[in-house]
Amino acid sequence: MKLSRRAMLGGIAGLAKMPARAADYSITAVPVGDGIWMVRGADEPIEEHNGGAIANIAIIATPAGTVLWECGPSLRYGRALRQVAEQLTGQRIIRVYVSHLHPDHGLGLAAFDPAIVAALPGTIAALAAQGQGYADGMYRLLGDWMRGTDLILPGRTIMAAQEDFGGRVLRLLALSGHSSADLALLDERSGLLLAGDLVFHDRAPSTPTADLAAWRASLDQLKALPHGGVLPGHGPLDPTGTAAIAQTRDWIDWLEGALTQAVRDGLDMVEAGDLPIPARFARMAAARYEVQRSVSHLYPGIEAALLPRIDVKSAP
Amino acid sequence: MRRAKSLWVAIMLTLAPAGAGAAPPADPLGSPMWIAHARTLFGDDPVRFDPRVRVSFPMIAENQRAFPVVIDARGIAGVRRMILLADLNPIPVAIDYRPLHAAPYVATRIKLDQRTPVRGAVQLDSGQWLVSGGWVDAAGGGCSAPPVSRVKGDWADHLGEIRGEVWPMAQGYNRVRLSFRHPMDTGLVENIATYHLEALAVTDGEGRVLGDMDIWASVAEDPAITLMVDGGPDAALRVAARDTNGRDYRANLILARQSPMPGGR
8 A cells, every 4th residue: 555645644643642843932921110021931941841931031112112131042932922022012123132142042033133133242253153052052952942943143233331212211231251241231211120141030040151250240230230120131030139139149159169169178070069059049949950060160170270280200 | 493493502502601691681771782881891790780889970961071970889898990981972981990909989071972871880809790870961072072172272282281189088098189181082073083091090109009090082181080099198199191192191199288188078
């Protein structure tokens, strides 16, 4: 018997026990100020079940149109986000900001016209150099969620300290430390500080591209900047405006101190990754996971700095 | 029919001596390479899986070029040999260590070329092998991407640099940490020939070998190795290593300068 192609396809579809296509993202925008909404990411690692939607996103209504802060991990996410945002505000999206190079924040820009997507020059350069590697990693972790997502570079380089959208002024801060270029945004109308991944809140900070000294300097700047609440890159909104900044600072200070002491104490990387995490961080999601990642990122550098040279010229 | 049967018996008899140790036990990890590796590494020696061989690694392979692994068999008496193995790596064995006068403990970092079982296998004085381990999910290419120092081009500037330290421990052991600058080329990257550390020994002041090991290119670039060797607080330890180009590496560790290891791990 010879099967027609249609019969074959029907047969395959009938077998659809395996997830031929992952579910769609469910995007819920919560108002957090006058004309500004927050879309919460899952406080988890990037995993199949969350589709990579782990970063926080903001939607801002302005007289000139809708502005997005971050655009999610994939083409599918970006499209869904655009629909949600435009329905919410009734206005087309005219600007998308990408805070830094990490794929959970920016790969969704494939759903937008690159001409309206803005990022720091350092972010665009880093995406050009490393973005494909991140995209490959996301396809490996997320499979079908990523379908159709290509690495596309933001088309607008942020050179100004603010943008005015018909009277709603968004101040733009060029910082670094979580990565080589980190954008933060202050919405003057609501007073909210959109901190990107410079600030985590009740979710352990990640350090794959971190420069901890620069990160501290950026946190000092954010702390000194007059603002209301803080919308962190990951974790819940911080209405106090100070708690999440202080917690992030506390974590990276503890992390660096603990790993430095671990090298001094003769621990191997596996053992350093199992170090006790202080009780004050008990509320932080993904803490052990991020400690073990950070050991991978930071430990070899600390060893090279602290372990003494012991080589001798080989005897004849 | 009868003839076929007797032929079958004859074949079995012929094969019997080679298979005297019987087939390796069924693999709890279900690895496609288990039987092949077990036959190659363990030959006719008896093999069983034993959780007392503690193989520890992080929950995530953040860097497939340098994945930390500890094999700790201190709960088992009479361990004479320890093998660190990643079944699905193109270079499956990373380290083959003989803790002659040392605790059965070794830690290092390995490359992962794909998702693979990572195992520790220890051999007892009786010849018995005990095996443990787990699956590790990893992005590809740990063995087939060029080392960072090859990309930067500075590997030769640092070749031969050795860092290390030693900490006195409880139970009369000294904990030794060593890190070598070496590209550890796998030979699987276009136009870069195999080039790696292949032998390492730690000896005491009297020239007694405390532990020695064979090393393969599946150990991560700039190998970092942690051991626990015998010796008192006045030990003077010497490190000797050699790479596949015949280059020798020497280092001295002076214990007296060190403070005891906190917690006495």
